[in-house]
Amino acid sequence: MSVLHVKLGVEVITEAKKIWLVHAGHQRRLLDDFEENRRIFLELPGIGLTEKILNDDQSLRQRIRYAEALRSAGGLTSGQSTIRIGDFDGAADRAISQAVRTVRHMFRDMQVGDLIVVPTGGAYSPVRFGEITSDFSPDDRIRIDLYSFADVPARRVKWLERDRLKKDMPTDLVDLLEKPPAVSQIHRSDRTEKFFGYAYESYIMKGEGWSLISAPGYDGNDPQAIIAPHQLIAFCVALYWATEQKADLSGLSFDQIIERFYTVNDIEDFGVSFASPGLLGFKTRNPKLAMFVTGMVAILGAGLVAASATAPDVKLSTAGQGIVPEVQQTERQLDYAIKSIGEDVIGEATEKSDKSKADVDLRADARVTRRG
Numbered sequence: 001m002s003v004l005h006v007k008l009g010v011e012v013i014t015e016a017k018k019i020w021l022v023h024a025g026h027q028r029r030l031l032d033d034f035e036e037n038r039r040i041f042l043e044l045p046g047i048g049l050t051e052k053i054l055n056d057d058q059s060l061r062q063r064i065r066y067a068e069a070l071r072s073a074g075g076l077t078s079g080q081s082t083i084r085i086g087d088f089d090g091a092a093d094r095a096i097s098q099a100v101r102t103v104r105h106m107f108r109d110m111q112v113g114d115l116i117v118v119p120t121g122g123a124y125s126p127v128r129f130g131e132i133t134s135d136f137s138p139d140d141r142i143r144i145d146l147y148s149f150a151d152v153p154a155r156r157v158k159w160l161e162r163d164r165l166k167k168d169m170p171t172d173l174v175d176l177l178e179k180p181p182a183v184s185q186i187h188r189s190d191r192t193e194k195f196f197g198y199a200y201e202s203y204i205m206k207g208e209g210w211s212l213i214s215a216p217g218y219d220g221n222d223p224q225a226i227i228a229p230h231q232l233i234a235f236c237v238a239l240y241w242a243t244e245q246k247a248d249l250s251g252l253s254f255d256q257i258i259e260r261f262y263t264v265n266d267i268e269d270f271g272v273s274f275a276s277p278g279l280l281g282f283k284t285r286n287p288k289l290a291m292f293v294t295g296m297v298a299i300l301g302a303g304l305v306a307a308s309a310t311a312p313d314v315k316l317s318t319a320g321q322g323i324v325p326e327v328q329q330t331e332r333q334l335d336y337a338i339k340s341i342g343e344d345v346i347g348e349a350t351e352k353s354d355k356s357k358a359d360v361d362l363r364a365d366a367r368v369t370r371r372g
Contacts, residue, residue: 209290217361
């Protein structure tokens with residue numbers, strides 16, 4: 001049996017995924033280390049964290065005061081005296097309470113897969129996005145030149161490929177990036193979930209999907225070059241709604257499928273960048289629609305389906321986990337689509353795909369392989 005494996009690069013965002021704002025130290029002096037070594041940390045040398053300490057208010061306050069004293073002295077001594085942890089108490093006050101929250105945010109509350117947002121400078125500087133890649137362990141300690149006298153605990157991060165200039169982000173999000181402390185949680189809402197759109201090229205979450213189809217070959221000066229890509233995407237949208245209805249597609253042409261089934265239902269935004277390189281992206285209120293269009297564009301672009309009579313079974317997967325029912329439903333619709341449309345339709349759709357690749361190097365965020 002022939003099987004078409006379609007792996008979407010789409011990020012599946014679960015309700016548990018958190019967003020964290022992290023500042024790269026005083027005057028962003030830790031930024032180069034963050035980026036080059038794929039890690040984040042606080043300027044608290046010698047704090048010596050364990051799970052027990054993180055959960056004990058008094059012990060954590062004492063250790064924060066000790067680490068702050070080492071940082072201020074620039075070493076393990078102050079004048080002629082050795083700085084000892086026993087010299088500090090664990091009493092509560094307003095200043096230390098904020099530090100406790102910051103430490104716990106980074107080393108206890110951040111979970112694997114959480115989104116990290118790191119501003120790097122002014123309006124024309126990029127905002128970096130990353131993900132936490134592992135749970136914190138007391139062994140996750142580093143020694144950096146700035147604090148060569150004591151270890152600093154750190155979290156491992158995978159930096160995402162997609163940076164965005166601060167000036168290109170809406171003011172209501174930029175305002176969030178300017179606020180201390182060093183680490184804070186950005187609580188999810190309709191407004192703050194826009195960060196996902198800046199961090200990921202394609203994503204799906206409950207009630208929403210964003211699919212970015214790139215056109216890196218578009219030179220920005222030929223409007224006709226994007227006609228075929230638009231027709232192809234319109235066809236894929238129409239095909240989604242046809243398969244949603246399990247419509248009989250036999251005898252229908254490429255144009256007839258678009259005329260009969262195309263609708264803007266659930267398309268919240270369709271954006272086209274006429275700059276070079278070009279981008280075509282659409283945001284939907286329907287995660288399945290985003291996955292279907294991305295998958296169908298990728299399948300046609302791979303040229304691995306020649307005729308419906310010999311169409312392989314489709315197996316769909318994503319880069320992440322979650323929203324399993326929607327993934328499974330989209331898989332069934334893709335399978336139904338390539339087995340239901342006629343050979344002539346597949347041929348014309350493939351021609352549109354080939355022309356789109358030739359004219360603008362159209363690409364979907366997915367990888368397609370055929371076995372058997």
